[in-house]
Amino acid sequence: MRRPIRLALILCTVLWCLAIVLAPLFHLAPVYLFFSKICHQLPTRSWHLYGEQLGLCIRCTSLSLGFLGGLLLLRVPNVRWLKISIAITALEWLLASTVMDSETLRVLSGLLLGATAAPVIRTGVEEMFVRARTAHESM
Amino acid sequence: MNQCKQCGATLPQDSRFCLQCGTENIPSAVSTTPQGELDFLKPAITGGLALGILSAIPLLNYVNACCCLWAQGGGALTAWLINKQRPGGLKYSDGALGGVLSGLIGAVVATIINIPIQMLFLTQEAVDAFRAQLQQANMPPEAIEMISRFMQPGFDISRTLISLLVNMVTLGLFAMIGGIIASAILSRKRPD
Numbered sequence: 170m171r172r173p174i175r176l177a178l179i180l181c182t183v184l185w186c187l188a189i190v191l192a193p194l195f196h197l198a199p200v201y202l203f204f205s206k207i208c209h210q211l212p213t214r215s216w217h218l219y220g221e222q223l224g225l226c227i228r229c230t231s232l233s234l235g236f237l238g239g240l241l242l243l244r245v246p247n248v249r250w251l252k253i254s255i256a257i258t259a260l261e262w263l264l265a266s267t268v269m270d271s272e273t274l275r276v277l278s279g280l281l282l283g284a285t286a287a288p289v290i291r292t293g294v295e296e297m298f299v300r301a302r303t304a305h306e307s308m
Numbered sequence: 309m310n311q312c313k314q315c316g317a318t319l320p321q322d323s324r325f326c327l328q329c330g331t332e333n334i335p336s337a338v339s340t341t342p343q344g345e346l347d348f349l350k351p352a353i354t355g356g357l358a359l360g361i362l363s364a365i366p367l368l369n370y371v372n373a374c375c376c377l378w379a380q381g382g383g384a385l386t387a388w389l390i391n392k393q394r395p396g397g398l399k400y401s402d403g404a405l406g407g408v409l410s411g412l413i414g415a416v417v418a419t420i421i422n423i424p425i426q427m428l429f430l431t432q433e434a435v436d437a438f439r440a441q442l443q444q445a446n447m448p449p450e451a452i453e454m455i456s457r458f459m460q461p462g463f464d465i466s467r468t469l470i471s472l473l474v475n476m477v478t479l480g481l482f483a484m485i486g487g488i489i490a491s492a493i494l495s496r497k498r499p500d
Contacts, residue, residue, distance in 0.1 A: 193448075201451035202458070206478045209373035212446045222446045229375060248492050255489075286489065289400070293488030296401030297408075 170302060171295045175240075178291055182237045189230055193221030200224050231276045235283025236290075246288040254282040346393050348406050355386030355410035359483060360417025363475075364425065376482035382414050383407030383486030391494045398491045407487020411480035418479065419472040423463060430461040 192200040204210065204224040215222035216230065223230055261278040265271070359382025363369050371377045387403035438459050442452050458467060 196448035196450065198448060198451035198454045201447050202454045203474060203478075205455050206474055207372065207376045207482065209370075210445060210447075212444060215446075217446060220446060221448065232375065246492065251489065251492060286485070289492045290485055290488050293400035293404040293484075293491070296399060297404040300401045300405075 170299055174295045174298050175291060178294055179237075179240050182233070182240055186233050186237050189224040189233060190218065192224035193218045196221070197224075204229075227272060228275045228279045231279025232283040235280035236287045237283075238280070239284035239287025240291060243284065243288045246292050247285065248289065250285045251289055254278070254285040258282045346390055346402060348390065348402075348409055351386045351389030352406055352409035352413055354389060355382040355384075355406070355483070356413025357417055358382050358385055358414075359410060359479065360414035361421060363414060363418040363479065364421035366425065366429070376478055379411055379414065379479040379482035380486030380489070382410050382479075383483030383488075384490035386410040386483070387487040387490035388494065391491070396495060398495045400488050400491050400495070403487035403489075403491025404484050405487075407484040408480050410487070411483030412476055414483065415472060415475035415479045418475055419468060422471065423468060426461060427463050430459075432461065435459055435461065 188197070188200050189204070191197060192204075201210070201224060208225045208229045210222065210224075210226060212222050214226045214228075216227055217223070225233065258278045258281075261274050265275065359378045362378040362382075363372055369378070372379065383403070383406070386406040386409070387398065390402055390406050391398045435456075439452075439456050442455060445452065458471065460467075
């Protein structure tokens with residue numbers, strides 16, 4: 170039961186990451202509209218491809234890529250590392266708004282947070298679907 | 309009256325520590341809550357209302373441009389409220405389920421609140437300012453046109469329905485993420 174859920178989650182994340190990159194290449198207006206609900210999409214804080222910005226800003230893109238990497242590479246959820254990466258991202262955000270706004274730090278903190286959150290979220294999603302199926306079968 | 313799980317001494321109601329041996333005891337009202345009897349609805353409604361209202365109020369809703377932070381907060385609030393029923397014993401799936409429910413409730417709330425806001429308070433000047441800001445983005449013109457269409461004064465049923473659908477997907481997804489992360493942080497249990 171868990172394996173198909175894991176594969177579906179990886180597939181959805183791959184599609185999500187592809188949508189970010191393919192939006193400027195194929196002028197995908199609905200993708201920009203969808204992502205405008207979750208990201209500021211400021212051109213100065215986004216990577217560009219052939220003159221058009223990606224669907225999400227640099228931080229959100231890094232988070233998404235880190236999440237995909239975490240899904241593929243990390244098996245066991247580690248809450249301590251998740252807490253550390255949340256603290257690092259918060260600190261980076263604070264630094265960026267007060268002292269120094271560094272694209273590299275944004276990318277690194279985004280990748281780290283995405284990667285550490287991935288196994289935790291995968292476990293939660295797997296448990297939720299297993300539970301829903303068990304409840305459905307017992308009815 | 310409760311009994312200490314370590315030495316069996318009788319404890320006053322709701323006391324956390326045994327007066328005889330000092331062992332920490334979770335109050336009976338909480339520890340006796342059987343698995344599967346968690347109330348998801350009330351926490352989800354509270355979290356959903358909070359994230360829905362915050363996601364609809366102009367200016368405040370800009371926080372959602374940071375990875376749907378209000379949605380994640382609403383999901384986390386729901387997980388925290390569920391955790392109160394079983395302190396430390398929250399499963400990741402509890403947070404996920406509570407988060408999804410609160411996100412869906414929040415999507416309906418945000419869409420409903422947005423209707424009078426767009427009908428009564430959205431002025432043409434505000435729309436023009438938004439459009440001018442959007443023109444600076446390096447997006448294809450059709451994307452700018454599409455996003456602008458959702459920022460128009462008045463009521464349009466198709467626009468409202470599409471907004472509801474997009475809100476349900478985004479707020480549901482990110483509230484679930486917030487719920488899972490909060491349950492991971494609050495939980496003392498390892499996942500199944």
